[in-house]
Amino acid sequence: MSPADAADRPALRVAVLGASGRMGRAACAAVTDAADLELVAALHRSDDVASLVGARAQVAVDFTVPAVTEANVHALVDAGVHAVVGTTGWDDAALDRVREHLAEVPGVGVLVAPNFALGAVLAMAFAARAARWFESAEVVELHHPDKLDAPSGTAVHTARGIAAARRAAGLGPVPDATATALDGARGADVDGIRVHAVRLRGLVAHEEILLGNPGEQLTIRTDSFDRSSFMPGVLHAVRTVPGRPGLTVGLDQYLDLG
Numbered sequence: 001m002s003p004a005d006a007a008d009r010p011a012l013r014v015a016v017l018g019a020s021g022r023m024g025r026a027a028c029a030a031v032t033d034a035a036d037l038e039l040v041a042a043l044h045r046s047d048d049v050a051s052l053v054g055a056r057a058q059v060a061v062d063f064t065v066p067a068v069t070e071a072n073v074h075a076l077v078d079a080g081v082h083a084v085v086g087t088t089g090w091d092d093a094a095l096d097r098v099r100e101h102l103a104e105v106p107g108v109g110v111l112v113a114p115n116f117a118l119g120a121v122l123a124m125a126f127a128a129r130a131a132r133w134f135e136s137a138e139v140v141e142l143h144h145p146d147k148l149d150a151p152s153g154t155a156v157h158t159a160r161g162i163a164a165a166r167r168a169a170g171l172g173p174v175p176d177a178t179a180t181a182l183d184g185a186r187g188a189d190v191d192g193i194r195v196h197a198v199r200l201r202g203l204v205a206h207e208e209i210l211l212g213n214p215g216e217q218l219t220i221r222t223d224s225f226d227r228s229s230f231m232p233g234v235l236h237a238v239r240t241v242p243g244r245p246g247l248t249v250g251l252d253q254y255l256d257l258g
Contacts (some may be wrong), residue, residue: 017064018064019043040056049079056110058082082109114153123209159193
């Protein structure tokens with residue numbers, strides 16, 4: 001598409017849910033600053049999603065809280081509005097319910113992404129590719145103390161990707177001879193991969209993926225120092241989701257990673 005054609009194309013009409021939160025405010029600003037997007041609604045997490053029909057929103061970005069995000073997505077699907085979801089706390093059962101709902105509404109797309117920072121998305125992809133070559137793997141995520149869930153959705157997604165790659169390669173359990181431990185000392189067990197959560201004032205969003213073999217260690221680290229780091233991924237998702245009907249989990253599925 002030429003620049004002239006892009007200029008003549010109507011702006012994509014976007015709503016933001018959870019607009020008063022930190023990520024919501026950043027998303028509103030990013031959409032407003034994008035020439036090809038139009039912010040048509042900014043809803044607080046308690047506002048009625050049905051109001052988006054009157055705003056004629058085409059895509060909605062959800063940065064609310066885990067307690068309401070699934071209900072929001074079902075309401076958006078019913079309204080024929082594509083959804084880009086950055087709220088974490090999703091489990092397999094909730095994703096299956098959305099997947100089944102979308103099967104009844106062909107043409108509507110939903111992306112549920114644990115992280116929109118491109119560095120974090122690439123780190124998860126690199127870790128999954130490397131996992132089959134290493135005997136040991138653990139994940140450490142570090143966030144600000146106002147974060148509601150632990151471990152983070154990004155860390156859970158990372159661990160599941162590592163575990164799936166290990167299973168596909170025929171690897172057994174990660175070695176661990178721990179016989180006694182205080183509760184939580186070895187972190188959470190996500191599909192056999194240990195995940196550790198740090199909550200510390202001054203942090204934003206950080207992750208270390210540790211992969212070990214006899215005599216060597218590979219560390220993949222990603223750091224988001226400001227919420228502006230998530231916005232290029234959010235905007236890419238907003239522009240892409242109308243052309244990707246059904247449920248997609250992970251922004252990596254919207255990137256050309258081979």
